[in-house]
Amino acid sequence: FEFIRLCQFALQSIQEFSYVLNQICNCIILYLICIHKNLHEPMYIFTAALLLNCVLYTTTIYPKFLIDFLSEKQIISYSASCLFQFFMFYTLGGSEFLLLAAMAYDRYVAICKPLQYQIIMRKTTVSISLVIAWLVPGCHMAVLAIASTEAKLCDFKIKGIFCNNAVYTLQCQRSRLITIFGVVTLLDLVILPMLFIVFTYTKIFIVSHQSCKEIRKKAAETCLPHLLVLISACLFYVYDVSIARVELDFPKTVRIIMTLQIVLYHPLFNPFVYGLKMKEISKHLKGLLSQAKFITSCLFILT
Template structure:
């Protein structure tokens, strides 16, 4: 009842994005840099994705999950960059409330998928390294397909429910201290919704904490088993597990900022907030293809052949 009490008094259709710094002076520089980064994200992720799809010897669960992760990086970037590029060249940085909710839904559902994919990849590595004889029977095509469907479907359902609740909450403010629609949207609500808070905590536990804990537990098991085996076994485990752990640490760090800091109303300096927000969608989409393209032996081998062929 209290959530909707302002519905007849306030009717906010557009939200102003106030998180930009020095827009009048640096907007063309921002636009050029972000456009180049966006193109680079497409090229880097697309190249490794093409290598995995094109070469049959890479049609294994581990590489299929990597391809899904790279595809997810492109979708993740596309939820932010097009609107960002438009804002850089616009006199006013605004977005409709409905578009804001759609952007929030896409951003967090794809982000949840990232954590699920990393957990799935950890499970795949555990079976491959710790139960090699049972690997073909456990990681069948049907299993891989089911895991991929769950990785995309579960986060989307979670965030869809939260997005529907957000759309029904009335706004009392129209100025968002950010450059895209994320958790900061809760600071615009007239009254804090208990249902949304509970739903948000449940989503955080289900989409982030559980996959992260499962991934850490799985890699701990792998490290314990690897420690008891030969150097060659430990080297093989390190080659496949280290890239996944680097990606998990990087994405967890950025997600922690977005979930905790971005939602807290504080005197966090605007330039610092701007820089930290940029990191959320700058590093990770570029980080993934470089990590997997350089650290995974089979992908690196095909990548070198592709680059040498293109220079002829």
């Protein structure tokens, strides 16, 4: 019994540490982008929006997850809490794909049409892209969440640690509106942005391959982080869609591994990729760490 309690305490500590670490890492990069004027460019603004998504994303999952972990019974109200978590989770998930598509377009213009970059990627263009990235997924998911409130439930035990697509498995019969609009949402928020990203990066690859070594290096430095984040997001959404749309019954071990990716790995992946792989952010991050080390040394000497 003591061993079980010790294991629970260790898991709780790991979860709390990962949540705090995730928030700190994302907020540090956000802070650097805000205070440094040379980072007030479309590429870094989209990066900041993506990291803000991560902060909200983990806040949607972690607090309830930690409460459930400390409770003997894991209970959540369907209409209020569960569907709100469902709405926020997929709104932010859809927003991530649209932001990655906007970042891909920004890199396409910068590399393939450098002379027109300032004309095309104006503040208005960036602002419209951000509004679309957050508003369109919200409207899509609002329809699905409202439709789900009217559904009759035949099961009250959800397979998972939070309310994702698995909420559909609780319903006695999925309505035609949810089925059809769910496919439309998947097409609008995931498939079309992915196809657009593939198209833009194909064009970037062709142009950079035909150009000098310096342009190829620039393309690799700016595009690689976006591709890594896209691959990470795609791995989860393929699994997530498979649960509810294809209704595959994954083994418990697979579910745990994928849940760890959602809760621990993916939110921490973004700040590390952008902090280490993007040259300008990495430079400012090193400067911030040097300042922190200097202040720590001064405080140590004074004490």
